[in-house]
Amino acid sequence: MTEGQGGRHAWIDASAGVAGDMLLGALLDAGASEEAVRSAIDAVAGGGVRLRVREVTRAGLRALKADIEVVDAEPPERHWREVRDLVERAGLPGAVERDAIAVFARLAGAEARVHGIEPDEVHFHEVGALDAIADVVGCCAALADLGIVTVSASPVALGSGSVRSRHGRLPVPAPAVAELARGWQVSGTGDGELATPTGMALLRTLADRCEPLPPMTLEAVGVGAGTRDPAGRANVVRVLVGVDGEHESERLVLLEANVDDLDPRLWPGVLQGLLELGAADAWLTPIVMKKGRPAHTLSVLCRDTLAPTMRERIFRDTSTLGIRHSARGRVALDRSFAEVAVGSGRVSVKLGHRDGVLVQVMPEFEDVAALARREGRPERLVLQEAQAAAAAAGLVVGEPVSRS
CATH class of the missing domain: 3.30.70.1380 (Transcriptional regulatory protein pf0864 domain like)
Structure with a gap:
């Protein structure tokens, strides 16, 4: 069983840009389990990539660099529907699967608009290689492992100049990044491409608002490094994790x-x-x-x-x-998630608690419905089994929230 910590909020500092590997490094540096992240990546990529984590310095500051090494020198291009199938077949925890699919759906929507095609016709090359799939799945798994309930982020530095792509040299921000940035506060600060399509899709999907650092009791700080170490600025993404100071009202x-x-x-x-x-x-x-x-x-x-x-x-x-x-x-209850085994799969259970005591225990119905479809059984029976499994795991209203 895995459990989030109630009320935890993550604020992403993207003032120096954002990329998938940088955000993944920051989340690992903030305390996310490498084992949990590797397990999720392997489940989707099937051993096609390796995650390597190392400490580096950027502008004299310590940071964690998450390197995704692609084993296949020429990974195949994949359409959005193929990427979706890979994630759905991986058997990921419900919240991780939903977030990863949502990120790629947003990415496919942006690419489709840029190229004037339908989302299902989008084939990922730069953004859809195995390393990007690993970045997306790894970040979603890291957030779940940290028990993050809500996410917000700063304005994003997009950079300036031009970048080389499969289609030739493009102005910064690249078309897909500009499309993904709609409705978000951005700036052209910095030289070169500072925000990638994968990084921007992760931020726009996972963060529900653009804001300065919000009030919270700070628990962890993670710093994720980009590949370059330019003079004059730290090429990093920071993630600040704490208990939301506004969750009571x-x-x-x-x-x-x-x-x-x-x-x-x-x-x-x-x-x-x-x-x-x-x-x-x-x-x-x-x-x-x-x-x-x-x-x-x-x-x-x-x-x-x-x-x-x-x-x-x-x-x-x-x-x-x-x-x-x-x-x-x-006024909302603190919320977290647990997982229980049901039949041939696992179901996420949403927990509502206050002052360390469970007030609500609710199996995620989307997980229940998906499992019922896979097993060809009635949803009501799978729901009953999920409720029983939650009770057997000690997830009972009035009981203390387990921190194990």
């Missing part, structure tokens, strides 16, 4: 819009899109408007820094002409 914004003329088949996609953008919650309420017209109120709860992005998405994806907003506060 979060400041949120509630956005609301009344809609009476949207095809109801579109609503599931609208809600899912808002959640993927980082909304804390999104829901519909049936209402009756003037002249007796049936309609829905769309409600979106998010951090205030995300409100502009959410408003743009609501205007884009619905037919509303106006959006109300109001300040809200939220």
Whole structure:
């Protein structure tokens, strides 16, 4: 059984840029288990890569360098659907699998827009080689091992000049990086390419907001090194891990819009899109408007820094002409995850706790449904078995949270 630590927050300092190997090095330096990261990478890459970790200095500062050595000198190009299949077949913990797939989905969406094709037609070359797959899976596994519940990040330095690619020399930021940076605070500080597509996709998928270092009780600092050691600046990504200082009372914004003329088949996609953008919650309420017209109120709860992005998405994806907003506060339980064995697989269990005592124990239904499909069994039976396995592992409401 693996368990996260409730309320842990990670802040990514990308003020000197961000790349997948740099973020992985920072997370390992912050305390993530090399064994857990290697196991996840091997499960997906099948021995096609090796992870080597070493201490280096960048601008005189100690940092951890995570090197991904590709065993195959000419790894095959892979379409997005092939990468997705690799991850899904690897048997990763539920949260790691979901995060890794989400990162590559965002990357595929950016590449598709840049090249004017459908996401499933995207074939990864620079960004999809085995080393990038290892960076993505390794970072997601490291976050899970550290028990990170929430992630935020600084503005990103993209660099300047030009970079050589398979398609020739391109201006910095490269097209895919620029696409991935939409809605984030960026700068052209620094020479050369400072943000890679893989690094930017990881940051945009895992971090729910762009902000300065937030209030928290600091527990660990990790420093991950880039390959170059240029004069005048430290080529590093830092990760600061601590207990969220705002988790007792979060400041949120509630956005609301009344809609009476949207095809109801579109609503599931609208809600899912808002959640993927980082909304804390999104829901519909049936209402009756003037002249007796049936309609829905769309409600979106998010951090205030995300409100502009959410408003743009609501205007884009619905037919509303106006959006109300109001300040809200939220008190949330500390949250963490555990894993239990069920049938031929494993299911993540979400734990809600306060003052070290379990208050909620909930198997992740997506894991339950996926396992039920693989085994050809009813979801309700797999859910019952997951609940029983959680209880057998000591995950019972009213019991203390295990730190083992």
